[in-house]
Amino acid sequence: MPALNALEQEELPAALDSNFQRFCAAHGILSVLLSMIDVQPADSVVFMVTMEMLEDFLLHDVYALVALAEKEANSEELKQGITQILAFIDTQHKPWLNGLELLEDARQNKRLLPTGCQGLDLLLKGGLREGQLTELVGASSCGKTQICLLAASNVTYKHMSSVVFLDTCNSFSPKRIASFIGVLNPTLKQVRCGILERIMANILCKSVFDIFELLDTLDQLQTKLRDQVKGSNHKVRLLVIDSISSVITPILGGNMACGRSLMISAGFLLKRIAYEHNLSVLVTNHMVGGKGGSLKPALGESWKGVAHTRLLVSRDNRTNKCNVSVIKHPSVVRGNSANFLLPGENF
Incomplete structure:
Protein backbone atom coordinates (compact mmCIF):
# COMPACT_ATOMS: atom_id res chain seq x y z
CA MET A 1 0.00 0.00 0.00
CA GLN A 92 -5.43 13.83 8.18
CA HIS A 93 -8.86 15.13 9.21
CA LYS A 94 -9.75 17.94 6.85
CA PRO A 95 -11.55 20.94 8.34
CA TRP A 96 -15.27 21.31 7.80
CA LEU A 97 -16.30 23.75 5.07
CA ASN A 98 -19.31 26.06 5.20
CA GLY A 99 -21.68 26.59 2.29
CA LEU A 100 -19.92 29.74 1.10
CA GLU A 101 -16.54 27.97 0.97
CA LEU A 102 -18.06 25.04 -0.93
CA LEU A 103 -19.67 27.44 -3.42
CA GLU A 104 -16.36 29.22 -3.95
CA ASP A 105 -14.61 25.88 -4.48
CA ALA A 106 -17.23 24.90 -7.06
CA ARG A 107 -16.80 28.21 -8.91
CA GLN A 108 -13.02 28.20 -8.95
CA ASN A 109 -12.06 24.54 -9.14
CA LYS A 110 -15.02 22.41 -10.30
CA ARG A 111 -15.44 23.49 -13.91
CA LEU A 112 -17.40 21.83 -16.70
CA LEU A 113 -15.74 19.74 -19.39
CA PRO A 114 -17.72 19.65 -22.65
CA THR A 115 -17.81 16.18 -24.19
CA GLY A 116 -17.90 17.55 -27.74
CA CYS A 117 -21.40 16.15 -28.26
CA GLN A 118 -23.70 19.18 -28.41
CA GLY A 119 -26.92 17.38 -27.43
CA LEU A 120 -25.32 15.67 -24.44
CA ASP A 121 -23.58 18.83 -23.27
CA LEU A 122 -26.85 20.78 -23.42
CA LEU A 123 -28.55 18.09 -21.35
CA LEU A 124 -25.76 18.22 -18.76
CA LYS A 125 -25.81 22.05 -18.70
CA GLY A 126 -22.31 22.30 -20.11
CA GLY A 127 -20.72 18.88 -19.87
CA LEU A 128 -19.01 16.66 -17.32
CA ARG A 129 -18.38 18.40 -14.00
CA GLU A 130 -14.92 18.29 -12.49
CA GLY A 131 -14.86 16.83 -9.01
CA GLN A 132 -17.65 14.38 -9.79
CA LEU A 133 -18.16 10.84 -11.08
CA THR A 134 -20.43 10.35 -14.11
CA GLU A 135 -21.67 6.89 -15.08
CA LEU A 136 -22.95 5.85 -18.50
CA VAL A 137 -25.16 2.75 -18.38
CA GLY A 138 -26.56 0.98 -21.41
CA ALA A 139 -26.69 -2.17 -23.50
CA SER A 140 -23.84 -3.34 -25.69
CA SER A 141 -23.15 -1.20 -28.80
CA CYS A 142 -25.36 1.67 -27.60
CA GLY A 143 -22.55 4.25 -27.91
CA LYS A 144 -21.07 4.36 -24.38
CA THR A 145 -17.50 3.77 -25.56
CA GLN A 146 -17.90 6.25 -28.42
CA ILE A 147 -19.00 8.94 -25.97
CA CYS A 148 -15.92 8.18 -23.82
CA LEU A 149 -13.61 8.43 -26.83
CA LEU A 150 -15.24 11.65 -27.99
CA ALA A 151 -14.95 13.19 -24.50
CA ALA A 152 -11.27 12.21 -24.35
CA SER A 153 -10.70 13.76 -27.79
CA ASN A 154 -12.46 16.99 -26.89
CA VAL A 155 -10.70 17.46 -23.54
CA THR A 156 -7.24 16.97 -25.03
CA TYR A 157 -7.98 19.17 -28.05
CA LYS A 158 -9.99 22.03 -26.54
CA HIS A 159 -8.23 22.22 -23.16
CA MET A 160 -4.79 20.83 -24.11
CA SER A 161 -5.08 18.75 -20.95
CA SER A 162 -4.26 15.13 -20.26
CA VAL A 163 -6.74 12.25 -20.13
CA VAL A 164 -6.20 8.90 -18.42
CA PHE A 165 -8.12 6.11 -20.16
CA LEU A 166 -8.31 2.77 -18.31
CA ASP A 167 -9.39 0.13 -20.81
CA THR A 168 -10.85 -3.05 -19.29
CA CYS A 169 -12.24 -4.69 -22.43
CA ASN A 170 -9.95 -3.66 -25.33
CA SER A 171 -12.31 -0.90 -26.41
CA PHE A 172 -9.81 1.92 -26.89
CA SER A 173 -9.48 2.95 -30.55
CA PRO A 174 -6.67 5.38 -31.53
CA LYS A 175 -8.13 5.62 -35.05
CA ARG A 176 -11.50 6.70 -33.66
CA ILE A 177 -9.78 9.29 -31.48
CA ALA A 178 -7.96 10.65 -34.52
CA SER A 179 -11.19 10.78 -36.53
CA PHE A 180 -12.96 12.68 -33.75
CA ILE A 181 -10.12 15.22 -33.62
CA GLY A 182 -10.40 15.60 -37.39
CA VAL A 183 -14.11 16.40 -37.00
CA LEU A 184 -13.45 18.88 -34.18
CA ASN A 185 -11.02 20.71 -36.45
CA PRO A 186 -11.17 19.72 -40.15
CA THR A 187 -8.08 21.83 -40.95
CA LEU A 188 -5.98 19.83 -38.47
CA LYS A 189 -5.23 17.21 -41.11
CA GLN A 190 -3.44 19.86 -43.13
CA VAL A 191 -1.18 20.88 -40.25
CA ARG A 192 2.22 19.18 -40.31
CA CYS A 193 3.73 20.55 -37.11
CA GLY A 194 2.91 17.64 -34.87
CA ILE A 195 -0.31 19.02 -33.33
CA LEU A 196 -2.21 15.79 -33.82
CA GLU A 197 0.67 13.78 -32.37
CA ARG A 198 0.85 16.02 -29.29
CA ILE A 199 -2.90 15.68 -28.74
CA MET A 200 -2.73 11.91 -29.03
CA ALA A 201 0.24 11.80 -26.67
CA ASN A 202 -1.85 13.49 -23.97
CA ILE A 203 -4.26 10.53 -23.85
CA LEU A 204 -2.63 8.02 -21.53
CA CYS A 205 -4.16 4.57 -22.01
CA LYS A 206 -3.63 1.48 -19.86
CA SER A 207 -5.27 -1.93 -20.07
CA VAL A 208 -6.68 -3.14 -16.74
CA PHE A 209 -8.29 -6.55 -16.45
CA ASP A 210 -9.16 -7.17 -12.78
CA ILE A 211 -10.22 -5.23 -9.69
CA PHE A 212 -6.85 -5.58 -7.96
CA GLU A 213 -4.98 -4.17 -10.94
CA LEU A 214 -7.53 -1.35 -11.09
CA LEU A 215 -7.04 -0.44 -7.41
CA ASP A 216 -3.26 -0.58 -7.81
CA THR A 217 -3.43 1.64 -10.91
CA LEU A 218 -5.62 4.17 -9.09
CA ASP A 219 -3.11 4.27 -6.21
CA GLN A 220 -0.32 4.97 -8.69
CA LEU A 221 -2.44 7.65 -10.35
CA GLN A 222 -3.04 9.40 -7.02
CA THR A 223 0.71 9.63 -6.49
CA LYS A 224 1.21 11.16 -9.94
CA LEU A 225 -1.66 13.59 -9.43
CA ARG A 226 -0.13 14.84 -6.16
CA ASP A 227 3.07 15.59 -8.08
CA GLN A 228 1.29 17.61 -10.77
CA VAL A 229 2.41 21.19 -11.06
CA LYS A 230 -0.49 23.39 -9.99
CA GLY A 231 -1.79 25.38 -12.95
CA SER A 232 -0.06 23.18 -15.50
CA ASN A 233 -1.62 23.30 -18.95
CA HIS A 234 -1.23 19.54 -19.28
CA LYS A 235 -2.72 18.44 -15.98
CA VAL A 236 -5.07 15.47 -15.94
CA ARG A 237 -8.63 16.73 -16.31
CA LEU A 238 -10.48 13.50 -17.18
CA LEU A 239 -10.26 9.89 -16.01
CA VAL A 240 -12.18 7.32 -18.10
CA ILE A 241 -12.83 3.69 -17.14
CA ASP A 242 -14.44 1.66 -19.90
CA SER A 243 -15.92 -0.43 -18.45
CA ILE A 244 -16.00 -0.45 -14.65
CA SER A 245 -18.45 -3.36 -14.57
CA SER A 246 -16.08 -5.64 -16.48
CA VAL A 247 -13.65 -5.77 -13.56
CA ILE A 248 -16.21 -5.68 -10.74
CA THR A 249 -18.78 -8.24 -11.92
CA PRO A 250 -16.37 -11.23 -11.57
CA ILE A 251 -15.83 -10.55 -7.85
CA LEU A 252 -19.52 -10.29 -6.92
CA GLY A 253 -21.24 -13.38 -5.57
CA GLY A 254 -19.79 -16.88 -5.54
CA ASN A 255 -16.82 -17.42 -3.26
CA MET A 256 -15.68 -13.78 -3.29
CA ALA A 257 -17.09 -12.69 0.08
CA CYS A 258 -15.15 -9.43 -0.08
CA GLY A 259 -16.43 -8.53 -3.55
CA ARG A 260 -18.97 -5.96 -2.43
CA SER A 261 -16.41 -4.27 -0.16
CA LEU A 262 -13.90 -4.06 -3.01
CA MET A 263 -16.57 -2.58 -5.27
CA ILE A 264 -17.52 0.13 -2.77
CA SER A 265 -13.86 0.86 -2.05
CA ALA A 266 -13.24 1.39 -5.78
CA GLY A 267 -16.24 3.72 -6.00
CA PHE A 268 -15.20 5.84 -3.03
CA LEU A 269 -11.61 5.99 -4.29
CA LEU A 270 -12.78 7.29 -7.67
CA LYS A 271 -14.93 9.96 -6.01
CA ARG A 272 -12.04 10.99 -3.78
CA ILE A 273 -9.66 11.29 -6.75
CA ALA A 274 -12.24 13.38 -8.62
CA TYR A 275 -12.84 15.77 -5.74
CA GLU A 276 -9.29 16.19 -4.42
CA HIS A 277 -7.67 16.66 -7.82
CA ASN A 278 -10.46 18.59 -9.57
CA LEU A 279 -10.87 16.14 -12.41
CA SER A 280 -13.91 14.48 -13.92
CA VAL A 281 -14.33 10.70 -13.73
CA LEU A 282 -16.36 8.99 -16.48
CA VAL A 283 -17.17 5.27 -16.19
CA THR A 284 -19.33 2.89 -18.21
CA ASN A 285 -21.56 0.09 -16.94
CA HIS A 286 -23.41 -2.62 -18.87
CA MET A 287 -27.00 -3.82 -18.50
CA VAL A 288 -28.26 -7.13 -17.08
CA GLY A 289 -31.64 -8.85 -17.01
CA GLY A 290 -34.09 -7.75 -14.34
CA LYS A 291 -37.57 -8.76 -13.28
CA GLY A 292 -39.93 -9.63 -16.12
CA GLY A 293 -37.13 -9.68 -18.64
CA SER A 294 -36.46 -5.94 -18.39
CA LEU A 295 -32.90 -4.62 -18.41
CA LYS A 296 -31.26 -2.83 -15.50
CA PRO A 297 -27.75 -1.49 -14.78
CA ALA A 298 -25.28 -4.09 -13.54
CA LEU A 299 -23.55 -4.07 -10.13
CA GLY A 300 -26.73 -3.92 -8.07
CA GLU A 301 -28.22 -1.65 -5.44
CA SER A 302 -24.97 -0.98 -3.57
CA TRP A 303 -23.33 0.56 -6.62
CA LYS A 304 -26.17 2.70 -7.93
CA GLY A 305 -25.65 5.39 -5.31
CA VAL A 306 -21.94 5.81 -6.00
CA ALA A 307 -22.04 8.07 -9.08
CA HIS A 308 -22.98 11.75 -8.79
CA THR A 309 -24.54 11.56 -12.26
CA ARG A 310 -26.05 8.46 -13.86
CA LEU A 311 -27.12 8.48 -17.51
CA LEU A 312 -28.93 5.81 -19.50
CA VAL A 313 -27.66 5.49 -23.08
CA SER A 314 -29.61 3.80 -25.88
CA ARG A 315 -29.36 3.79 -29.65
CA ASP A 316 -31.60 3.34 -32.69
CA ASN A 317 -29.76 0.90 -34.95
CA ARG A 318 -31.71 2.11 -38.01
CA THR A 319 -30.69 5.75 -37.71
CA ASN A 320 -27.57 5.51 -35.50
CA LYS A 321 -29.21 8.18 -33.35
CA CYS A 322 -28.32 7.96 -29.65
CA ASN A 323 -30.58 8.85 -26.74
CA VAL A 324 -29.33 9.77 -23.29
CA SER A 325 -31.75 10.16 -20.39
CA VAL A 326 -31.02 11.27 -16.84
CA ILE A 327 -31.35 8.67 -14.10
CA LYS A 328 -29.64 10.85 -11.49
CA HIS A 329 -28.03 14.29 -11.65
CA PRO A 330 -27.35 17.00 -9.03
CA SER A 331 -29.07 19.73 -11.05
CA VAL A 332 -30.98 18.10 -13.93
CA VAL A 333 -34.46 16.63 -13.52
CA ARG A 334 -34.65 12.85 -13.67
CA GLY A 335 -36.11 11.69 -16.99
CA ASN A 336 -34.83 14.63 -19.05
CA SER A 337 -33.30 13.33 -22.26
CA ALA A 338 -31.53 14.29 -25.46
CA ASN A 339 -31.16 12.74 -28.90
CA PHE A 340 -28.00 13.18 -30.94
CA LEU A 341 -25.72 11.70 -33.57
CA LEU A 342 -22.10 11.18 -32.65
CA PRO A 343 -19.91 13.24 -35.01
CA GLY A 344 -17.73 11.73 -37.68
CA GLU A 345 -18.07 8.59 -39.68
CA ASN A 346 -21.16 6.43 -39.62
CA PHE A 347 -20.53 3.22 -37.72
Whole structure:
Protein backbone atom coordinates (compact mmCIF):
# COMPACT_ATOMS: atom_id res chain seq x y z
CA MET A 1 0.00 0.00 0.00
CA PRO A 2 1.46 3.39 -0.95
CA ALA A 3 2.27 5.81 1.85
CA LEU A 4 -0.61 7.95 3.02
CA ASN A 5 1.73 10.84 3.58
CA ALA A 6 5.42 11.58 3.94
CA LEU A 7 6.95 13.83 6.60
CA GLU A 8 10.49 15.09 6.14
CA GLN A 9 12.47 15.00 9.38
CA GLU A 10 16.08 15.79 10.27
CA GLU A 11 16.22 12.29 11.77
CA LEU A 12 13.84 9.43 12.46
CA PRO A 13 11.95 10.29 15.70
CA ALA A 14 13.47 8.33 18.58
CA ALA A 15 10.02 7.19 19.74
CA LEU A 16 9.26 5.58 16.38
CA ASP A 17 12.13 3.14 16.21
CA SER A 18 12.43 -0.64 15.93
CA ASN A 19 11.49 -1.04 19.63
CA PHE A 20 8.22 0.75 18.95
CA GLN A 21 7.57 -1.53 15.97
CA ARG A 22 8.15 -4.61 18.09
CA PHE A 23 5.81 -3.31 20.78
CA CYS A 24 3.08 -2.72 18.17
CA ALA A 25 3.54 -6.15 16.63
CA ALA A 26 3.34 -7.80 20.06
CA HIS A 27 -0.12 -6.29 20.55
CA GLY A 28 -1.66 -7.07 17.19
CA ILE A 29 -0.63 -3.97 15.25
CA LEU A 30 1.22 -5.90 12.59
CA SER A 31 1.35 -3.46 9.68
CA VAL A 32 3.47 -0.70 11.15
CA LEU A 33 5.94 0.11 8.44
CA LEU A 34 8.49 2.78 9.23
CA SER A 35 10.82 3.50 6.34
CA MET A 36 13.78 5.76 5.82
CA ILE A 37 14.32 6.81 2.22
CA ASP A 38 17.34 8.82 1.11
CA VAL A 39 16.44 12.24 -0.23
CA GLN A 40 18.29 15.49 -0.91
CA PRO A 41 20.02 16.79 1.12
CA ALA A 42 21.87 13.63 2.08
CA ASP A 43 21.36 14.01 5.84
CA SER A 44 17.54 14.04 5.52
CA VAL A 45 15.14 11.13 5.61
CA VAL A 46 11.47 10.62 4.93
CA PHE A 47 9.29 9.00 7.58
CA MET A 48 6.36 7.19 6.01
CA VAL A 49 3.11 6.24 7.75
CA THR A 50 0.96 3.73 5.89
CA MET A 51 -2.82 3.55 5.72
CA GLU A 52 -2.78 0.10 7.35
CA MET A 53 -0.86 1.54 10.28
CA LEU A 54 -3.51 4.18 10.91
CA GLU A 55 -6.31 1.64 10.56
CA ASP A 56 -4.68 -0.67 13.11
CA PHE A 57 -4.37 2.13 15.63
CA LEU A 58 -7.96 3.23 15.13
CA LEU A 59 -9.15 -0.33 15.74
CA HIS A 60 -7.39 -0.51 19.12
CA ASP A 61 -8.35 0.93 22.48
CA VAL A 62 -5.73 3.67 22.81
CA TYR A 63 -6.05 3.82 26.59
CA ALA A 64 -5.47 0.06 26.82
CA LEU A 65 -2.45 0.44 24.54
CA VAL A 66 -1.01 3.17 26.77
CA ALA A 67 -1.58 0.95 29.83
CA LEU A 68 0.37 -1.83 28.15
CA ALA A 69 3.16 0.59 27.27
CA GLU A 70 3.46 1.64 30.92
CA LYS A 71 4.43 -1.91 31.82
CA GLU A 72 7.49 -1.76 29.56
CA ALA A 73 10.95 -0.60 30.59
CA ASN A 74 10.97 2.06 27.86
CA SER A 75 7.39 3.18 28.62
CA GLU A 76 8.04 6.90 28.08
CA GLU A 77 9.41 6.34 24.56
CA LEU A 78 6.51 4.04 23.69
CA LYS A 79 3.89 6.51 24.95
CA GLN A 80 5.60 9.27 23.00
CA GLY A 81 5.39 7.10 19.88
CA ILE A 82 1.66 6.51 20.41
CA THR A 83 1.16 10.25 20.86
CA GLN A 84 3.04 11.03 17.64
CA ILE A 85 0.96 8.56 15.62
CA LEU A 86 -2.31 9.93 17.03
CA ALA A 87 -1.17 13.49 16.29
CA PHE A 88 -0.44 12.46 12.71
CA ILE A 89 -3.92 10.91 12.39
CA ASP A 90 -5.42 14.23 13.55
CA THR A 91 -3.63 16.05 10.71
CA GLN A 92 -5.43 13.83 8.18
CA HIS A 93 -8.86 15.13 9.21
CA LYS A 94 -9.75 17.94 6.85
CA PRO A 95 -11.55 20.94 8.34
CA TRP A 96 -15.27 21.31 7.80
CA LEU A 97 -16.30 23.75 5.07
CA ASN A 98 -19.31 26.06 5.20
CA GLY A 99 -21.68 26.59 2.29
CA LEU A 100 -19.92 29.74 1.10
CA GLU A 101 -16.54 27.97 0.97
CA LEU A 102 -18.06 25.04 -0.93
CA LEU A 103 -19.67 27.44 -3.42
CA GLU A 104 -16.36 29.22 -3.95
CA ASP A 105 -14.61 25.88 -4.48
CA ALA A 106 -17.23 24.90 -7.06
CA ARG A 107 -16.80 28.21 -8.91
CA GLN A 108 -13.02 28.20 -8.95
CA ASN A 109 -12.06 24.54 -9.14
CA LYS A 110 -15.02 22.41 -10.30
CA ARG A 111 -15.44 23.49 -13.91
CA LEU A 112 -17.40 21.83 -16.70
CA LEU A 113 -15.74 19.74 -19.39
CA PRO A 114 -17.72 19.65 -22.65
CA THR A 115 -17.81 16.18 -24.19
CA GLY A 116 -17.90 17.55 -27.74
CA CYS A 117 -21.40 16.15 -28.26
CA GLN A 118 -23.70 19.18 -28.41
CA GLY A 119 -26.92 17.38 -27.43
CA LEU A 120 -25.32 15.67 -24.44
CA ASP A 121 -23.58 18.83 -23.27
CA LEU A 122 -26.85 20.78 -23.42
CA LEU A 123 -28.55 18.09 -21.35
CA LEU A 124 -25.76 18.22 -18.76
CA LYS A 125 -25.81 22.05 -18.70
CA GLY A 126 -22.31 22.30 -20.11
CA GLY A 127 -20.72 18.88 -19.87
CA LEU A 128 -19.01 16.66 -17.32
CA ARG A 129 -18.38 18.40 -14.00
CA GLU A 130 -14.92 18.29 -12.49
CA GLY A 131 -14.86 16.83 -9.01
CA GLN A 132 -17.65 14.38 -9.79
CA LEU A 133 -18.16 10.84 -11.08
CA THR A 134 -20.43 10.35 -14.11
CA GLU A 135 -21.67 6.89 -15.08
CA LEU A 136 -22.95 5.85 -18.50
CA VAL A 137 -25.16 2.75 -18.38
CA GLY A 138 -26.56 0.98 -21.41
CA ALA A 139 -26.69 -2.17 -23.50
CA SER A 140 -23.84 -3.34 -25.69
CA SER A 141 -23.15 -1.20 -28.80
CA CYS A 142 -25.36 1.67 -27.60
CA GLY A 143 -22.55 4.25 -27.91
CA LYS A 144 -21.07 4.36 -24.38
CA THR A 145 -17.50 3.77 -25.56
CA GLN A 146 -17.90 6.25 -28.42
CA ILE A 147 -19.00 8.94 -25.97
CA CYS A 148 -15.92 8.18 -23.82
CA LEU A 149 -13.61 8.43 -26.83
CA LEU A 150 -15.24 11.65 -27.99
CA ALA A 151 -14.95 13.19 -24.50
CA ALA A 152 -11.27 12.21 -24.35
CA SER A 153 -10.70 13.76 -27.79
CA ASN A 154 -12.46 16.99 -26.89
CA VAL A 155 -10.70 17.46 -23.54
CA THR A 156 -7.24 16.97 -25.03
CA TYR A 157 -7.98 19.17 -28.05
CA LYS A 158 -9.99 22.03 -26.54
CA HIS A 159 -8.23 22.22 -23.16
CA MET A 160 -4.79 20.83 -24.11
CA SER A 161 -5.08 18.75 -20.95
CA SER A 162 -4.26 15.13 -20.26
CA VAL A 163 -6.74 12.25 -20.13
CA VAL A 164 -6.20 8.90 -18.42
CA PHE A 165 -8.12 6.11 -20.16
CA LEU A 166 -8.31 2.77 -18.31
CA ASP A 167 -9.39 0.13 -20.81
CA THR A 168 -10.85 -3.05 -19.29
CA CYS A 169 -12.24 -4.69 -22.43
CA ASN A 170 -9.95 -3.66 -25.33
CA SER A 171 -12.31 -0.90 -26.41
CA PHE A 172 -9.81 1.92 -26.89
CA SER A 173 -9.48 2.95 -30.55
CA PRO A 174 -6.67 5.38 -31.53
CA LYS A 175 -8.13 5.62 -35.05
CA ARG A 176 -11.50 6.70 -33.66
CA ILE A 177 -9.78 9.29 -31.48
CA ALA A 178 -7.96 10.65 -34.52
CA SER A 179 -11.19 10.78 -36.53
CA PHE A 180 -12.96 12.68 -33.75
CA ILE A 181 -10.12 15.22 -33.62
CA GLY A 182 -10.40 15.60 -37.39
CA VAL A 183 -14.11 16.40 -37.00
CA LEU A 184 -13.45 18.88 -34.18
CA ASN A 185 -11.02 20.71 -36.45
CA PRO A 186 -11.17 19.72 -40.15
CA THR A 187 -8.08 21.83 -40.95
CA LEU A 188 -5.98 19.83 -38.47
CA LYS A 189 -5.23 17.21 -41.11
CA GLN A 190 -3.44 19.86 -43.13
CA VAL A 191 -1.18 20.88 -40.25
CA ARG A 192 2.22 19.18 -40.31
CA CYS A 193 3.73 20.55 -37.11
CA GLY A 194 2.91 17.64 -34.87
CA ILE A 195 -0.31 19.02 -33.33
CA LEU A 196 -2.21 15.79 -33.82
CA GLU A 197 0.67 13.78 -32.37
CA ARG A 198 0.85 16.02 -29.29
CA ILE A 199 -2.90 15.68 -28.74
CA MET A 200 -2.73 11.91 -29.03
CA ALA A 201 0.24 11.80 -26.67
CA ASN A 202 -1.85 13.49 -23.97
CA ILE A 203 -4.26 10.53 -23.85
CA LEU A 204 -2.63 8.02 -21.53
CA CYS A 205 -4.16 4.57 -22.01
CA LYS A 206 -3.63 1.48 -19.86
CA SER A 207 -5.27 -1.93 -20.07
CA VAL A 208 -6.68 -3.14 -16.74
CA PHE A 209 -8.29 -6.55 -16.45
CA ASP A 210 -9.16 -7.17 -12.78
CA ILE A 211 -10.22 -5.23 -9.69
CA PHE A 212 -6.85 -5.58 -7.96
CA GLU A 213 -4.98 -4.17 -10.94
CA LEU A 214 -7.53 -1.35 -11.09
CA LEU A 215 -7.04 -0.44 -7.41
CA ASP A 216 -3.26 -0.58 -7.81
CA THR A 217 -3.43 1.64 -10.91
CA LEU A 218 -5.62 4.17 -9.09
CA ASP A 219 -3.11 4.27 -6.21
CA GLN A 220 -0.32 4.97 -8.69
CA LEU A 221 -2.44 7.65 -10.35
CA GLN A 222 -3.04 9.40 -7.02
CA THR A 223 0.71 9.63 -6.49
CA LYS A 224 1.21 11.16 -9.94
CA LEU A 225 -1.66 13.59 -9.43
CA ARG A 226 -0.13 14.84 -6.16
CA ASP A 227 3.07 15.59 -8.08
CA GLN A 228 1.29 17.61 -10.77
CA VAL A 229 2.41 21.19 -11.06
CA LYS A 230 -0.49 23.39 -9.99
CA GLY A 231 -1.79 25.38 -12.95
CA SER A 232 -0.06 23.18 -15.50
CA ASN A 233 -1.62 23.30 -18.95
CA HIS A 234 -1.23 19.54 -19.28
CA LYS A 235 -2.72 18.44 -15.98
CA VAL A 236 -5.07 15.47 -15.94
CA ARG A 237 -8.63 16.73 -16.31
CA LEU A 238 -10.48 13.50 -17.18
CA LEU A 239 -10.26 9.89 -16.01
CA VAL A 240 -12.18 7.32 -18.10
CA ILE A 241 -12.83 3.69 -17.14
CA ASP A 242 -14.44 1.66 -19.90
CA SER A 243 -15.92 -0.43 -18.45
CA ILE A 244 -16.00 -0.45 -14.65
CA SER A 245 -18.45 -3.36 -14.57
CA SER A 246 -16.08 -5.64 -16.48
CA VAL A 247 -13.65 -5.77 -13.56
CA ILE A 248 -16.21 -5.68 -10.74
CA THR A 249 -18.78 -8.24 -11.92
CA PRO A 250 -16.37 -11.23 -11.57
CA ILE A 251 -15.83 -10.55 -7.85
CA LEU A 252 -19.52 -10.29 -6.92
CA GLY A 253 -21.24 -13.38 -5.57
CA GLY A 254 -19.79 -16.88 -5.54
CA ASN A 255 -16.82 -17.42 -3.26
CA MET A 256 -15.68 -13.78 -3.29
CA ALA A 257 -17.09 -12.69 0.08
CA CYS A 258 -15.15 -9.43 -0.08
CA GLY A 259 -16.43 -8.53 -3.55
CA ARG A 260 -18.97 -5.96 -2.43
CA SER A 261 -16.41 -4.27 -0.16
CA LEU A 262 -13.90 -4.06 -3.01
CA MET A 263 -16.57 -2.58 -5.27
CA ILE A 264 -17.52 0.13 -2.77
CA SER A 265 -13.86 0.86 -2.05
CA ALA A 266 -13.24 1.39 -5.78
CA GLY A 267 -16.24 3.72 -6.00
CA PHE A 268 -15.20 5.84 -3.03
CA LEU A 269 -11.61 5.99 -4.29
CA LEU A 270 -12.78 7.29 -7.67
CA LYS A 271 -14.93 9.96 -6.01
CA ARG A 272 -12.04 10.99 -3.78
CA ILE A 273 -9.66 11.29 -6.75
CA ALA A 274 -12.24 13.38 -8.62
CA TYR A 275 -12.84 15.77 -5.74
CA GLU A 276 -9.29 16.19 -4.42
CA HIS A 277 -7.67 16.66 -7.82
CA ASN A 278 -10.46 18.59 -9.57
CA LEU A 279 -10.87 16.14 -12.41
CA SER A 280 -13.91 14.48 -13.92
CA VAL A 281 -14.33 10.70 -13.73
CA LEU A 282 -16.36 8.99 -16.48
CA VAL A 283 -17.17 5.27 -16.19
CA THR A 284 -19.33 2.89 -18.21
CA ASN A 285 -21.56 0.09 -16.94
CA HIS A 286 -23.41 -2.62 -18.87
CA MET A 287 -27.00 -3.82 -18.50
CA VAL A 288 -28.26 -7.13 -17.08
CA GLY A 289 -31.64 -8.85 -17.01
CA GLY A 290 -34.09 -7.75 -14.34
CA LYS A 291 -37.57 -8.76 -13.28
CA GLY A 292 -39.93 -9.63 -16.12
CA GLY A 293 -37.13 -9.68 -18.64
CA SER A 294 -36.46 -5.94 -18.39
CA LEU A 295 -32.90 -4.62 -18.41
CA LYS A 296 -31.26 -2.83 -15.50
CA PRO A 297 -27.75 -1.49 -14.78
CA ALA A 298 -25.28 -4.09 -13.54
CA LEU A 299 -23.55 -4.07 -10.13
CA GLY A 300 -26.73 -3.92 -8.07
CA GLU A 301 -28.22 -1.65 -5.44
CA SER A 302 -24.97 -0.98 -3.57
CA TRP A 303 -23.33 0.56 -6.62
CA LYS A 304 -26.17 2.70 -7.93
CA GLY A 305 -25.65 5.39 -5.31
CA VAL A 306 -21.94 5.81 -6.00
CA ALA A 307 -22.04 8.07 -9.08
CA HIS A 308 -22.98 11.75 -8.79
CA THR A 309 -24.54 11.56 -12.26
CA ARG A 310 -26.05 8.46 -13.86
CA LEU A 311 -27.12 8.48 -17.51
CA LEU A 312 -28.93 5.81 -19.50
CA VAL A 313 -27.66 5.49 -23.08
CA SER A 314 -29.61 3.80 -25.88
CA ARG A 315 -29.36 3.79 -29.65
CA ASP A 316 -31.60 3.34 -32.69
CA ASN A 317 -29.76 0.90 -34.95
CA ARG A 318 -31.71 2.11 -38.01
CA THR A 319 -30.69 5.75 -37.71
CA ASN A 320 -27.57 5.51 -35.50
CA LYS A 321 -29.21 8.18 -33.35
CA CYS A 322 -28.32 7.96 -29.65
CA ASN A 323 -30.58 8.85 -26.74
CA VAL A 324 -29.33 9.77 -23.29
CA SER A 325 -31.75 10.16 -20.39
CA VAL A 326 -31.02 11.27 -16.84
CA ILE A 327 -31.35 8.67 -14.10
CA LYS A 328 -29.64 10.85 -11.49
CA HIS A 329 -28.03 14.29 -11.65
CA PRO A 330 -27.35 17.00 -9.03
CA SER A 331 -29.07 19.73 -11.05
CA VAL A 332 -30.98 18.10 -13.93
CA VAL A 333 -34.46 16.63 -13.52
CA ARG A 334 -34.65 12.85 -13.67
CA GLY A 335 -36.11 11.69 -16.99
CA ASN A 336 -34.83 14.63 -19.05
CA SER A 337 -33.30 13.33 -22.26
CA ALA A 338 -31.53 14.29 -25.46
CA ASN A 339 -31.16 12.74 -28.90
CA PHE A 340 -28.00 13.18 -30.94
CA LEU A 341 -25.72 11.70 -33.57
CA LEU A 342 -22.10 11.18 -32.65
CA PRO A 343 -19.91 13.24 -35.01
CA GLY A 344 -17.73 11.73 -37.68
CA GLU A 345 -18.07 8.59 -39.68
CA ASN A 346 -21.16 6.43 -39.62
CA PHE A 347 -20.53 3.22 -37.72
